[in-house]
Amino acid sequence: MPTLSITAEKGGKSLPTLMTIVPPDREISFEALQKFATESKGNGAFLADLLSAVTAHERCGVHLYNCLFEQTTRDEWADRLEEFGDQTKKHVGICENLIHHLGGNSMYVSPWARLTEDQAAKTLEVLLMSGSTDPFSMELVQLEILLSAELKCHSNWHLLREIAQRMPDSKEKEALHQAVEKVEPEEDEHVEWARSTWQKEIFSRSKL
Ligand SMILES: [Fe+2]
Numbered sequence: 001m002p003t004l005s006i007t008a009e010k011g012g013k014s015l016p017t018l019m020t021i022v023p024p025d026r027e028i029s030f031e032a033l034q035k036f037a038t039e040s041k042g043n044g045a046f047l048a049d050l051l052s053a054v055t056a057h058e059r060c061g062v063h064l065y066n067c068l069f070e071q072t073t074r075d076e077w078a079d080r081l082e083e084f085g086d087q088t089k090k091h092v093g094i095c096e097n098l099i100h101h102l103g104g105n106s107m108y109v110s111p112w113a114r115l116t117e118d119q120a121a122k123t124l125e126v127l128l129m130s131g132s133t134d135p136f137s138m139e140l141v142q143l144e145i146l147l148s149a150e151l152k153c154h155s156n157w158h159l160l161r162e163i164a165q166r167m168p169d170s171k172e173k174e175a176l177h178q179a180v181e182k183v184e185p186e187e188d189e190h191v192e193w194a195r196s197t198w199q200k201e202i203f204s205r206s207k208l
Pocket residue numbers: 061088150153186187190191
């Protein structure tokens with residue numbers, strides 16, 4: 001079962017920064033992070049932070065799909081939102097397995113991942129502003145938020161494909177490649193649905 005929200009109680013770990021204090025038992029050392037993805041011959045600590053941020057984006061995606069599913073009044077949208085939300089939940093599990101394969105800890109939340117979560121939380125706040133707009137405008141903004149999130153997802157997985165291609169042949173390269181092969185076709189579908197639904201809605205309302 002993938003972890004959709006990491007907390008200290010669930011075993012979350014992090015790096016202390018200027019404004020973030022991490023209790024000693026929750027702290028992960030920089031030395032430990034450097035041992036991540038050693039077969040890549042790259043910057044292990046940076047790759048650990050990147051994979052943590054990518055996973056955070058997928059976790060936030062699950063929350064976004066849940067929120068949109070609860071809000072929508074369109075049956076045809078609800079089916080797709082539920083389907084894509086379930087797929088995104090599986091992506092979280094794939095990311096967690098990948099991190100373990102690369103020698104990391106999926107409960108590690110990098111500073112980059114924390115900002116990813118903060119950014120997503122701010123975006124979700126917009127979806128709670130239905131009282132200060134009209135339902136039609138809110139529907140368009142729901143689709144715009146989804147499109148923006150999916151464009152980022154799509155870019156993340158394309159980036160991971162490029163990184164896998166740059167890695168020397170190894171079990172780690174193969175693990176990354178396999179994860180990309182499983183997720184990327186679904187991300188293509190997510191971003192295409194968000195883009196085409198948003199456009200269709202605008203064409204329909206503009207009667208063009
Ligand atoms: Fe997606």
